[in-house]
Each structure stands twice: as C-alpha cells, then as structure tokens.
Amino acid sequence: xxxxxxxxxxxxxxxxxxxxxxxxxxxxxxxxxxxxxxxxxxxxxxxxxxxxxxxxxxxxxxxxxxxxxxxxxxxxxxxxxxxxxxxxxxxxxxxxxxxxxxxxxxxxxxxxxxxxxxxxxxxxxxxxxxxxxxxxxxxxxxxxxxxxxxxxxxxxxxxxxxxxxxxxxxxxxxxxxxxxxxxxxxxxxxxxxxxxxxxxxxxxxxxxxxxxxxxxxxxxxxxxxxxxxxxxxxxxxxxxxxxxxxxxxxxxxxxxxxxxxxxxxxxxxxxxxxxxxxxxxxxxxxxxxxxxxxxxxxxxxxxxxxxxxxxxxxxxxxxxxxxxxxxxxxxxxxxxxxxxxxxxxxxxxxxxxxxxxxxxxxxxxxxxxxxxxxxxxxxxxxxxxxxxxxxxxxxxxxxxxxxxxxxxxxxxxxxxxxxxxxxxxxxxxxxxxxxxxxxxxxxxxxxxxxxxxxxxxxxxxxxxxxxxxxxxxxxxx
Numbered sequence: 001x002x003x004x005x006x007x008x009x010x011x012x013x014x015x016x017x018x019x020x021x022x023x024x025x026x027x028x029x030x031x032x033x034x035x036x037x038x039x040x041x042x043x044x045x046x047x048x049x050x051x052x053x054x055x056x057x058x059x060x061x062x063x064x065x066x067x068x069x070x071x072x073x074x075x076x077x078x079x080x081x082x083x084x085x086x087x088x089x090x091x092x093x094x095x096x097x098x099x100x101x102x103x104x105x106x107x108x109x110x111x112x113x114x115x116x117x118x119x120x121x122x123x124x125x126x127x128x129x130x131x132x133x134x135x136x137x138x139x140x141x142x143x144x145x146x147x148x149x150x151x152x153x154x155x156x157x158x159x160x161x162x163x164x165x166x167x168x169x170x171x172x173x174x175x176x177x178x179x180x181x182x183x184x185x186x187x188x189x190x191x192x193x194x195x196x197x198x199x200x201x202x203x204x205x206x207x208x209x210x211x212x213x214x215x216x217x218x219x220x221x222x223x224x225x226x227x228x229x230x231x232x233x234x235x236x237x238x239x240x241x242x243x244x245x246x247x248x249x250x251x252x253x254x255x256x257x258x259x260x261x262x263x264x265x266x267x268x269x270x271x272x273x274x275x276x277x278x279x280x281x282x283x284x285x286x287x288x289x290x291x292x293x294x295x296x297x298x299x300x301x302x303x304x305x306x307x308x309x310x311x312x313x314x315x316x317x318x319x320x321x322x323x324x325x326x327x328x329x330x331x332x333x334x335x336x337x338x339x340x341x342x343x344x345x346x347x348x349x350x351x352x353x354x355x356x357x358x359x360x361x362x363x364x365x366x367x368x369x370x371x372x373x374x375x376x377x378x379x380x381x382x383x384x385x386x387x388x389x390x391x392x393x394x395x396x397x398x399x400x401x402x403x404x405x406x407x408x409x410x411x412x413x414x415x416x417x418x419x420x421x422x423x424x425x426x427x428x429x430x431x432x433x434x435x436x437x438x439x440x441x442x443x444x445x446x447x448x449x450x451x452x453x454x455x456x457x458x459x460x461x462x463x464x465x466x467x468x469x470x471x472x473x474x475x476x477x
Contacts, residue, residue, distance in 0.1 A: 005066050005168050005169065005337060007334075007336035007337040008070075022340065026153075028450075030365055031397050033325065034157065035355075036325040036343060037156075038353075038357050038358065040344075041160040042350045043065055043344035045058060047060075047083055055101075059105050062161075062163055064081075064083055064086070065338075065343060066164065066165070066168070067171060067337050068165075068171050069081045069098060071089075071176065072174065072176065073175075073180075077336065080171065081174060082338075083344050086174070093177070094180040095177060096177075098172060109167070109168060111166035119158070120155070120158060123155060126151055133468055136468065140371075141456065142372050142452060143457065145453070146449065146450070146453050324340070328342050330342075359401070363397075366392075366393035366394025366395070367394055370394070373387060376461050385452065396441060403432070404436075406428075407427075407428045407429070407432035
C-alpha cells in the first residue's frame with residue numbers, strides 16, 4: 001500500500017489507523033482499491049503530460065496527488081495544494097512553480113526500484129510454484145488459492161503505483177510571494193470583524209446552546225471577568241466542560257500575529273470557526289465523541305440517539321470509503337492533508353477505462369477462487385460455501401454496479417405518455433435496493449472466502465505437505 005502524506009505533526013495513531021483501513025478494504029473490496037489506484041495513475045499521467053515542459057514526471061504528479069505540496073504564507077501553513085490550485089496561483093503570479101527534482105522526491109520514498117523489484121520477484125516465484133504444482137497434479141490448498149488471487153492484485157497495484165513514492169511523511173513547502181494572500185477577502189473579513197460586536201465575533205458559528213451560554217456569561221455584570229487569550233481564540237474546546245465567564249474584547253488576531261512574527265519556525269494556521277462543536281480540530285477523539293453523543297441526544301432523544309450513534313453511524317462510516325475510492329476528487333473540508341482515498345479528477349473517458357479495469361479485476365479475482373472448485377474440503381458444507389461464494393464474488397460487482405447506476409439514472413429520466421412517474425420511481429427504488437443487497441451479499445461472500453482457508457488448515461490432505469522437487473527440472477551434472 002502507498003498511503004497519502006499525513007498532516008503535519010499528526011499523531012502516529014490515526015496515521016497507522018488509515019494504513020490498517022486501506023489493508024482492510026483491500027481484503028474485502030479489492031476491486032475498489034484497484035479503482036482508486038487507477039484513478040491516481042490516470043490523473044498523474046495527465047498532470048505529468050500537462051507540465052512536461054517544466055520537467056515534471058509521473059513521480060512529480062503522484063507526489064502532488066498524495067498531498068506533497070503545502071502552501072505557506074509568511075511562514076505559516078495555509079493548506080495542502082491541489083493541482084488546479086497550483087496552476088491558478090502560478091498563472092496569477094502569486095507563487096513560483098516548485099523546482100524539486102525527481103531524485104529528491106525519490107529520496108523521500110521508503111521504496112525504490114530494487115525493493116519493489118524484489119517483491120515482484122517473490123510474487124512471480126509464488127505464482128510459478130503454484131502453476132507447477134497444479135500441472136503435476138499435486139495437492140493445492142484453499143489458502144494458496146487466496147494468496148494467488150491477492151498476488152495477482154498486488155502485481156496490478158504495483159504496476160499502477162510504480163512511480164508513486166512510498167510512505168512519505170513530510171510535504172514540500174510552496175511559499176506565496178510577498179504582497180499576496182491566500183485569502184483575497186481577508187481584509188474585508190477583518191474589517192467586518194472590527195465592526196461586529198465582540199460577543200458575536202467570538203461566538204462565530206457555534207451551536208445555539210453554546211452561543212446562549214457564552215452570551216449569558218458575558219452579559220452578567222456582577223460576575224468577575226477573567227481574560228484568557230486561548231479561551232477567546234478557541235472557546236469551543238475549552239468551554240464545553242466549563243462555564244467560566246471570559247472577556248471578549250481582546251484583539252486576539254493581532255496578538256496571535258505578533259507572536260507568530262517573533263517565532264522563527266513555521267506554524268500551522270488555525271482552522272476557521274466550525275459550524276458544529278464536535279468538528280473542532282482542537283478536541284481529542286474522545287472529546288469529539290462525547291460532544292457528538294450529547295448533540296445527537298438533544299436532537300433525537302436518548303433511545304434514537306443511541307441507535308443512531310452505535311448502529312447507523314458506524315454503517316455510514318463503513319460504507320463511505322466505497323464512494324471515496326470511486327469518486328473522491330476534493331479535499332472535502334480537510335486543509336493539511338488529502339483524504340485517504342483521494343485522487344485528482346480525470347476526464348469522463350478515463351472514468352470508463354477505470355470502470356472496465358476494475359470490473360475485469362473483479363471477474364479475474366473471483367475466477368481465481370473457482371480454481372478450488374474440486375478441491376478436498378473437510379466438510380460438504382464448507383465445499384458448497386466456497387463454490388457459492390466464489391461465484392458471487394465473480395459476478396456481483398458488475399451486477400450491483402449496473403443496478404445502482406441504472407436505478408439512479410431512472411430517477412432523472414422523465415417519461416412522457418407511456419410511463420408514469422410512480423412506475424419509474426418504483427423501478428428505480430427496486431434497482432437501488434437490489435444493488436445495496438448485492439453489496440451486502442458480496443461482503444458476506446468475501447468474508448467466507450477469507451475464513452474458510454484458515455479453518456481448512458485444521459485438516460489438510462497429506463499431499464499438501466509434499467514439496468515440488470525442482471532439481472528434477474534443472475540442468476545438472
């Protein structure tokens with residue numbers, strides 16, 4: 001796996017969690033991981049071709065697609081740059097195009113031609129040994145079949161990501177020229193902030209309950225007022241568990257700017273006010289969860305909130321990456337890194353090429369599992385479970401995709417005279433339900449094909465322990 005670059009100063013725990021997530025989705029939906037890798041490959045090819053005159057290669061383009069360039073203004077990190085943003089900033093004369101060489105990017109990578117070549121040789125040797133054992137009618141196990149299927153996928157992914165740097169941790173800074181700003185409306189916002197009453201300016205877009213509590217605290221004249229710059233700048237994380245009144249008449253931005261100018265090291269610019277308190281990046285994961293749970297309890301009630309938070313919400317989080325792997329082309333609110341399954345947008349004709357590749361991979365991946373159709377299984381139930389699951393894994397991706405696309409398209413089509421809107425809505429709903437049920441059935445089949453090979457190790461045939469005598473096929477004296 002070649003993950004994207006993490007955010008600056010990000011904890012190793014979420015970074016490791018994203019790596020595990022990529023591995024997990026590779027196990028259960030390998031076709032979609034191929035889809036994501038193909039999107040990045042075609043986007044990198046287009047970017048490299050567009051900027052060939054600047055000396056850019058696919059390595060540069062992949063580095064950009066994985067969040068390799070970050071915009072700085074006066075030594076302060078503003079955001080991660082996308083391809084169209086870099087082109088726009090250079091066109092407007094606000095920045096110089098990065099001059100980093102391909103060798104410098106490869107120096108950041110934890111994998112090179114030699115290390116990747118060794119892995120490819122190991123995979124090739126395993127595939128050769130599998131074919132040789134099969135040709136000699138030697139016993140093959142279900143675990144070897146599953147390994148063969150993932151070995152084939154690995155070859156495809158390595159081909160798509162051959163020029164993508166591996167496990168890069170730090171992006172390259174791109175600085176704005178003097179006199180330019182990443183936010184052209186900043187002066188107007190500052191002027192508006194100056195003319196806004198202090199209490200409203202500090203509260204910003206917080207939720208109603210927090211806004212009411214802050215205003216009540218400010219409007220109490222008999223209460224002693226304590227000034228805390230950190231609380232004024234970020235009231236949400238510090239006031240969620242405290243009702244200490246604060247003063248809101250301090251020019252925090254001017255003070256913060258003065259402190260940054262005295263610091264020699266670049267800082268990360270603070271996130272803008274958030275519309276919901278549990279989206280505040282200054283909260284820990286546990287704090288976000290409790291604030292989110294409390295907000296849902298107030299919105300839905302106790303019982304419905306528990307059902308939503310512990311059943312519906314995890315399902316949404318589980319299935320959301322499916323959509324991201326097929327179509328995430330924006331930063332989606334993230335500022336300091338690209339999303340896990342991000343890839344720049346490609347042309348419509350390229351989308352069809354990606355779809356065809358993913359479907360071919362799905363069919364071949366499921367077909368490899370059919371090699372074990374006549375293998376010896378410990379029980380008859382396991383044998384038929386393997387057969388049914390292999391067939392489902394081969395056919396369901398294509399059918400579920402077409403059902404979902406057709407059902408969604410029918411909702412946008414208005415038939416005249418011959419068909420009523422009720423019939424169209426009913427048919428589209430049925431197709432969408434079929435597509436979603438197919439996805440659930442596919443995931444169940446994938447789980448069966450992952451569990452059965454491990455269970456089958458309890459009762460392997462005796463011939464599984466016999467090695468192939470390669471010396472009989474090698475020239476010798």
